[in-house]
Amino acid sequence: EEEEDEDQRSRNDQDIKLSIKRSDTGHQHVNHHHFLFSAPSSFSPDQDSDTNLDLVAQSSFSGVETAAASAAVRRRLARILRAADSTMQRRLAQLSTELARTDTELLCERAHSQHLAQERQEVADRERSLSRQVDVAVMVIAALKEQLNASENELERREREVLTIQKFLEAAARQETSGKVRIQHFIENLLGRIALAEKLVEYYQVNSSQPRCNHYKQQSDNGAHRITKSRSAGGQLFSSGLHDNRAQSSSQFGPSFSKAGLDREWERRERLAQSSRLFCRPEHRDDIWNHQRRRSTGYEA
Structure with a gap:
């Protein structure tokens, strides 16, 4: 479009120049004829009149042509001016x-630039905030790691303590079991000795002869001495004393035992077994122990 406007403008300029040249040429032609026909003054009056008529006709013809050319030039000039105005x-x-459009684009670009600057500022602020949060998170993670290490160390220490306590409890349970077994054996031995002493007392009551009573009293004293010694020694001499007493009682009192003696022996063993079973129960252990201790104390006295 710009090239077409330039071409139109150049053509209009050329047309204006041509019109001006034509108008100038017409004026020069009229003036030339005017000077050509008005210069000579030596003609006659008839010639002068004819010449004047010719000059008037030529001048009138030239004026009409000039006016038409001027009007055409004016019309063309007006048309050119209108075209130039419309083009302008x-x-x-x-x-x-x-x-x-350029202003709108410039405003849009400026708004976009401001928006980008605002977003850049927001991104920078968010980056600083995230950086601070990351630093705080790193510190918290380090503290949690320290707490975790401390907790692991404490857990390992507690596990070692639990293992130590478990081993101690196992050892205590083994010692308690062995102690219960030894106490049960000791009580069984003690009950056996008490039963043997009861037999001796019964035998003393049956036999009323003085020499045999003295003889058995000496044996009873020896047996009581052995019981006291065995009790003080913790039941270590039970086997030997019990076998000796049983041998003595079977050798010395064997002929005197009858069916009643065998029944009493059987009842004694039943009481011994029942006492052993009851002693293993915590609710009967103290009563049996106190009862047997009172009986033992009475026999010793």
Whole structure:
């Protein structure tokens, strides 16, 4: 469009120049004829009148031609001016539109630039905030790692303590079991000795002869001494004393035992077994122990 406008403008300029040249040429032609026919003054009156008529006709013809040429030039000039004005108006409108569009684009670019600057500032602020959060998170993670290590160390220490306590409890349970077995054996031995002493007392009550009573009293004293010694020694001499007493009682009292003696022996063993079973129960252990201790104390006295 700009090239077409330039071509139109150049053609209009050329047309204006041609019109001006034609008008100048017409004026020069009229003046030339005027001077050509008015210069000589030596003609006659008839010649002068004819000449004047010719000059008037030529001048009138030249004036009409000049007026027509001038009108044509004016019309062409007006048309050229209107075309130039329309072209200028169209060009101005186009330039105004382009300027408005450029202003709009410039405003859009400026708004976009401001938006980008704002987003850049927000991103920078967010980056600083995230950096601070990351630093705090790193510190918290380090503290949690320290707490975790401390907790692991404490857990290992507690596990070692639990293992130590478990081993101690196992050892205590083994010692308790062995102690219960030894106490049970000791009580069984003690009950056996008490039963043997009861037999001796019964035998003393049956036999009323003084020499045999003295003899058995000495044996009873020896047996009581052995019981006291065995009790003080913790039941270590039970086997030997018990076998000796049983041998003595079987050798010395064997002929005197009858069916009643065998029944009493059987009842004694039943009481011994029942006492052993009851002693293993915590609710009967103290009563049996106190009862047997009172009986033992009475026999010793």
